[in-house]
Amino acid sequence: MTEPLSKVDSAVQGLSSSPPKDKGHRRQSSSAAGVMNVNDLEKEGVELRLAVETQKTGWWVTESVLDAKINSSPMSIDEPAILKLHLTKPPVKKIDLRFPLGMEVTARNLKGVTIKDAMDAIYKAYKKRADDELDNPYLAGFEWDKEESWTRLVVHLQKQPASSGGGGGGKKKKGKKDEE
Template sequence: MSEPLTKVDSAVQGLSSSPPKEKGHRRASSSAAGVMNINDLEAQGIELKLEPDTQKTGWKINTSPSSIEEPAMLKKLLTTPPVKKIDLRFPLGMEVTARNLKGVTIKDAMDAIYKAYKKKADDELDQPYLLGFEWDKEDSWTRLIVHLAKNPTTSSSGGGGKKKKKNQE
C-alpha cells in the first residue's frame, strides 16, 4: 500500500474521479428548458395535447419516416408540453418508446415505430398505415395508443386517387 504510484495507477485513478462530474454536467445541459418528464406531468396532473398533424401522415410503418412528403411535419413536437420520452402502445399489446431529451418529435415516434416494423414484409402487416395517436389518461397517463389502418389517410393518398381516376377514364 505504501508503494509509489505508477503511471498506470495514476491514470486509472485520474479517470475514475473526473468523468462522472463532467457527465453529470453535460447531462443537465443536454435536456432543453421546458421539456418535462412524463412521470412529473402525471404527478402534477398536467394533461398532454397531441399534435394534430400526426393524424394525417398516411405513413406506412415499415417504411422510413423520411419518405413522408412533408418533412417539416417531422420536426414538430409530438406532445404539448414536450416530454423526454413516451411509450407508444399498439392494439395488439406491443410497446415501443420514443425518446428525445429536447422533446419527443413526430419523427422520434415514427423512428421508434419504424425500428420495430422495418423487417416486416407488407403482407405480414394487417394494418400497415399510421392513423394517429391517442392519449387516454384513464388507461395510462404515460403512454399513447397507436392507431393503425388498412389504407392511408392523407392528402398524398388523395393525389394517388386522382391518378387512378384518370387511368380509369
C-alpha cells in the same frame, strides 16, 4: 546514492487528500428548457395534448395521401417540416407508444420527442416485416387516454391510406340534393 527517497514522483505530486467535488449529472445540460419528464407531468396533473399533425392520414400527411407504411422509412415523407414538430405539448423526454396487439415501443429525445422520433421508433420495430405480414400497415394517428395510462400513447392503425377529399364531402352533397 546515499540520499533518502522522497515523494517527488509526478503521479503523486498533484493529488490532494480530499476527494474531487461531485459536479452532478452531466446530462442535465443536454436537456432543453421546458422539456418535461412524463412521470413528473403525471404527478403534477398536467395533461398532454397531441400535435394536430399526428392525427392526419397516412404517416401524418396534411394535404396529399402518401402510401407510406409503418414498415417504411419516415424520411420518405413529402413534408419533412412536419417531422421536426413536437409530438406532445408540453414536450416530453420520452413516451411509450402502445399498439393494439400489445406491443410497445418508446420514443426518446432529451430535447423533446418529435414526430420523427415517434416514427423512427415505429419504423425500427416494423422495418423487417413484409407488407403482407401487416394486417393494418398504415398509421391512423395517436390517442392519449389518461384513464388507461398517463405515460403512454395508443397507436391507431388502418388497412388503407385515407384518401383526401374523402366520402364525408360526398354524403353532404347528397344530403343537400335530398333537401332540395
